[in-house]
Amino acid sequence: MNKKLSRALALLLSASMLAVMLAGCGGGNKPQGSSSPAQSSAPSGDVSQPAAGGNALRLVLSTNDGSTKDDRVPTPWLNHNMATNLMWRSLLIADSSLTKTEPDLAEKVEISEDGLTYTITLKDGLKWSDGEALTADDVLWSIDGVLAATNKNSIYSAAFSKITEKSAEGNVITLKLDSPYASMLDILAQFSILPKHCLESADPATIDAADFWKAPVTSGYYMMDEMNPGNYFTLKPNSNYEGTPAKIEKVTVSFVTDFLTAAQSGSADFLYGNASDLVDGMASLSNFQSIPVDVLFYKYFIFNMKGVDGKENAAMQPIEVRQALIKAIDRATLAALYPSATVLNSGVPNSHEAYNGFEYTYDAEAAKAELAASGYDMSRPLRICYYNNDQTSIDLINMVVYYLEQTGIKVEATLSNDGTTDLFTTREYDIGFKGKSSFSMEEWYSEYMSTDALFANIFGGDTSFDAAIAALSASTTNEAKNAALKDLQALEQEKMYKVPVFTVGNYVFVSNNVKVPSGVEFCNPLYVCDIDFENWEIG
Secondary structure, three states: HHHHHHHHHHHHHHOOHHHHHHHHHHHOOOOOOOOOOOHOOOOOOOOOOOOOOOOEEEEEOOOOOOOOOOOOOOOOOOOOOOOHHHHEOOEEEEEEOOEEEEOOEEHHHHHOOOEEEEEEEEEOOOOOOOOEEEEHHHHHHHHHHHHHHHOOOOOHHHHHHHHEEEEOOOEEEEEEEEEEEEEOHHOOOOEOOOHHHHHOOOOOOHHHOOOOOOOOOOOEEEEEEEEEOOOOOEEEEOOOOOOOOOOOOOOEEEEOOHHHHHHHOOOOOOEEEEOHHHHHHOOOOOEEEEEEOEEEEEEEEEEEEEEOOOOOHHHHHOOOHHHHHHHHOHHHHHOOOOOOEEOOOOOOOOOOOOOOOOOOOOOOHHHHHHHOOOOOOOOOOOOEEEOOOHEEEEHHHHHHHHHOOOOOOOOOEEOOHHHHHHHHHHHHEHHHHHHEEEEOOOHHHHHOOOOOOHHHHHHHOOOOHHHHHHHHHHOOOOOHHHHHHHHHHHHHHOOOOOEEEEEOOEEEEEEEEOOOOOOOOEEEEEEEOOOOOOEEEEE
């Protein structure tokens, strides 16, 4: 049992719950479909693996939550990773703070005094890895494409929905907004431009399922070399990359179900995460450096209520039910499972000057009485859906199941192999548990937008948040930003569509097989920043 879990159980012991928790950890309350990482493995000797040796960087992608399929490269419009960062470029590139930008595909970006017009000049002579020209048409098509895509990061909807006009003349692009958007440059530094000539015939709503991702055309340091479905893919230098080429000659990317096992078996040189079992396990490996990265990584509950498609879950719509369920869960004890976790009560950290002081309190007896009085059918099983199969997540869900069962209801917890589909399309659950790695509080609040393609399916497309989100995105002073944040906190605490549990820092793990240039600072590993990759070397 890991140290974090031991501390959490010690807290439970003080509340006279140890016996029940031990029974739960022994399998009585084990989530359906869950598996211990000890039973999961990276590719082993009887599974095809990329050839070892040489000047190769070994990366891994996790397939344990359905966001990555093992026969294709994941789309960077949903979540970035080191592999996609090396394959596709954006108009700008950010520093490690994700708030200062420099040119990448763009030579320059000019903003009008009123903040409504962006004039973007592309570099000359840009090409895709197949030799086709990378042009302004690719940029305009990519903006339209991501707005139509179902599986995407909500930051793109929030930013690009502000664009009322867009045009191009030669390599100069003009974007006109309906109101200022303070984070637009930061978003442009995260938005990967994709090739129109390869994807324009694909259904934009399901573009992540296109065959393109099995042999994609790229713009970055590397291009596709070999795809071995179910096992790995390899990258080779992109001869059409116009920047300084990388010193590393080859990249291998293995599909795995467990990062720690991959590191232990020598399948990885770079990975990241924040689960205690991973952090503790990586700290014990003498051939890896563990680098903490201060990020906004939210762990939170979402309620499946009603969708814009008309599909409703009547059991979760009364706010009295949602309030009682949250009151039944000791979030501080859950936070003890993670390294450097901080309980919070909104998208605004408690330490921030805009925090409004509201707190979700834990009161088991009150929760039991309030749930019984809410009209909830106590014979109806409450369904929890989650998608991470690391041991820390499994331990957390077991504890949540225990807490909720103390109210007198039955609880069923199911591990999803495709979190995005099960949470936002299938929707056969009451409470979802998920994580969100954000580069700003704006990203947390962008999920409340009525136009968010995913969350509208569980929040019903409520427009109540739209004006306050627009005010936050347009704010250029701390006073205006804090005022918008306070409005948004009041709304989310009134509505209770999603409830944060805690934020937790992240870690980057780099093997001693890699020489990272001096002075490199890592950013949130689910985003893109300048890490001087062209000067990385294999030791």
